Amino acid sequence: MRGLAELNQQTLIIANSLLIKYGIQLSSYRGASEVSLSKMIMSFPASVGRCYKYFYEYFMKHNMYLTVPRKSFLLLIGIGFFVLFCVLRLFVMIWRKNRIYAICFLGCVCLIPVASGAILLIVQGTDMILLMSMSLAVSPELCLLLCVSLMPEEGKLSFFTRKLNLLLLFLLIYVEVITVTNDQLALKEGKKATEGLTNAIVSELILEGYLEDDYAVSIVGRPSENSLFAKRPAWSAANAYAKFGSYWMGGREGYRTWKGFLIEGCGINLNFCTEEQYKNLLQTNELSEMPVFPAEGSIREIDGVVVVKVSDVY
Numbered sequence: 001m002r003g004l005a006e007l008n009q010q011t012l013i014i015a016n017s018l019l020i021k022y023g024i025q026l027s028s029y030r031g032a033s034e035v036s037l038s039k040m041i042m043s044f045p046a047s048v049g050r051c052y053k054y055f056y057e058y059f060m061k062h063n064m065y066l067t068v069p070r071k072s073f074l075l076l077i078g079i080g081f082f083v084l085f086c087v088l089r090l091f092v093m094i095w096r097k098n099r100i101y102a103i104c105f106l107g108c109v110c111l112i113p114v115a116s117g118a119i120l121l122i123v124q125g126t127d128m129i130l131l132m133s134m135s136l137a138v139s140p141e142l143c144l145l146l147c148v149s150l151m152p153e154e155g156k157l158s159f160f161t162r163k164l165n166l167l168l169l170f171l172l173i174y175v176e177v178i179t180v181t182n183d184q185l186a187l188k189e190g191k192k193a194t195e196g197l198t199n200a201i202v203s204e205l206i207l208e209g210y211l212e213d214d215y216a217v218s219i220v221g222r223p224s225e226n227s228l229f230a231k232r233p234a235w236s237a238a239n240a241y242a243k244f245g246s247y248w249m250g251g252r253e254g255y256r257t258w259k260g261f262l263i264e265g266c267g268i269n270l271n272f273c274t275e276e277q278y279k280n281l282l283q284t285n286e287l288s289e290m291p292v293f294p295a296e297g298s299i300r301e302i303d304g305v306v307v308v309k310v311s312d313v314y
Contacts, residue, residue, distance in 0.1 A: 039124055040121060040122060040124075043124040044121065046124075047120050047121045047124060048114055048121070050117070050120050050128075051113050051114045051116070051117035051118075051120050051121070052113045052114070054117055054120065054127075054128035054136075055112075055113035055116055055117060055136065056113075058128070058133060058136045059076060059080075059136075063076060064076060064136075064137065064140075064176075065130055065133075065179070065239050066175050066176065066179050067179055067182065067183075067237050067238060067239055068175070068178050068179050068182045068237055069175065069178075070237070072175050072179075075168070075171055075172060075175060076140075078168065079140050079144065079168050079172065082144070082164065082165070082168060083140075083143045083144065083147060086147030086148065086151070086161065087106075087109055087147065089151070090105065090147065090150055090151070091105060091106060093152075112139060112143065115135075115139075116135045116136045116139045117135065117136070118135065119132060119135070130239065130240075130241060131241075137176075140172060141169060141172070144165050144168060144169055145165075145169075147165070148161060148162050148165045179239075182234050182237055182238055182242075183238045183239055183241075183242035184242070185234040185238075186234045186235040186237075186238030186242040186243060186244065187238075187242050187244050188244075189230070189232050189234055189235050189244075190224070190235055190242075190243055190244025190245040190246075191244045191245075191265065193223070193224075193229045193230045193231075193235075193244075193245060194223045194229070194244060194245045194261065194265065195265060195266055196228070196230075197223050197226055197228050197229055197310070198219075198223075198261065198262065198265070198266050198268070199266065200228065200293075200294065201219060201293060201308050201310070202266075202268055202270070204293075204294065204299060204308075205217065205270075205299065205306070205308070208299065210299070210306045211270070214271050215271065215301070215305075215306045216271055216272070216273040216274075216277065216304065216305045216306065217270045217271060217272055217273060217305070217306045217308070218272065218273040218277065218278055218281055218305050218306070218307050218308070219258045219262075219307075219308045219310060220250075220254065220258075220278075220281065220282070220287065220307060220308065220309055220310060220314045221248065221292070221293075221309055221310030221311035221312070221313060221314045222245070222246060222247075222248040222249065222310065222311050222313045222314065223245040223246075223248055223310055223311070224243065224245040224246040224248075224311075225310075225311035225312065225313045226292060226293065226310050226311050227292070228293075228294065229245060248310075248314070249313075249314070250282050250314050251278075251279060251282065252275065252279075254278070254282075254314060255275050255278040255279075256275075258272075259272045273305045277303070277305055280303065281302060281303070281305060281307055282314065284302060284303070286300065286302050287302065287307060287309065287314075290307070290309045291309070292309055292310065292311055292312060293308055293309060293310055
């Protein structure tokens with residue numbers, strides 16, 4: 001414990017030195033600025049519980065976010081049973097030699113979820129999201145490789161076990177690759193659909209003469225909820241992060257997303273309204289009563305701002 005405290009202190013000193021050098025403040029993102037050894041110790045039991053919770057949800061509820069093919073959960077169940085078989089076989093082998101070692105072996109196996117979610121032991125009060133799940137993603141592969149490497153090399157059962165292990169690894173890698181490929185395609189398709197919708201909006205603004213007098217413009221709503229937004233199979237089967245066009249929400253996020261996409265995504269420079277005007281528009285009854293683009297009345301001037309309502313979700 002003393003060694004851990006010294007390591008923690010040295011790491012903190014190095015981190016603070018780098019932050020001072022580059023003029024950056026320690027981020028408070030997801031509680032990172034409040035990390036301390038005392039909080040880690042006090043929250044340890046609860047953190048361990050959260051490790052098991054997110055381990056279960058990652059594999060059983062989200063199927064490792066493997067969305068293609070849709071029956072990938074069968075592969076994960078197969079890997080689970082295979083690992084269970086290997087663990088039981090190794091346990092019996094160790095038990096015959098040393099019972100204490102066998103019990104310790106089972107204890108180590110039970111700690112795999114804790115090791116996979118070790119970040120939750122460091123930062124309290126945070127959730128395990130997809131971007132933080134690399135340790136969970138590699139845990140099946142590591143378990144398969146460790147189980148097989150500990151098996152005796154001789155015997156037919158060991159031979160077939162090794163072959164099955166290679167098959168499961170190949171299938172898992174294959175499903176992971178096509179899932180990532182599908183997500184990349186979904187990002188491309190979603191961006192293209194959003195660009196098409198945005199160009200249609202700008203064309204309508206030009207047609208109605210709103211851009212000639214340099215009106216302040218506001219585009220409100222989530223593109224993916226608009227009837228003109230093409231939801232192709234790749235987009236529909238993708239993970240949430242890859243569904244481009246579904247992130248546009250109200251307030252600060254919606255304002256900055258639309259404004260940034262117009263410039264960076266479409267290369268269009270509109271006289272976009274201010275963030276304060278955007279927030280005020282979201283609270284008006286006029287906006288909620290407007291139809292959705294491209295219906296007549298979906299473009300209206302409200303409080304000096306030309307508003308385009310893209311969807312009822314904003």
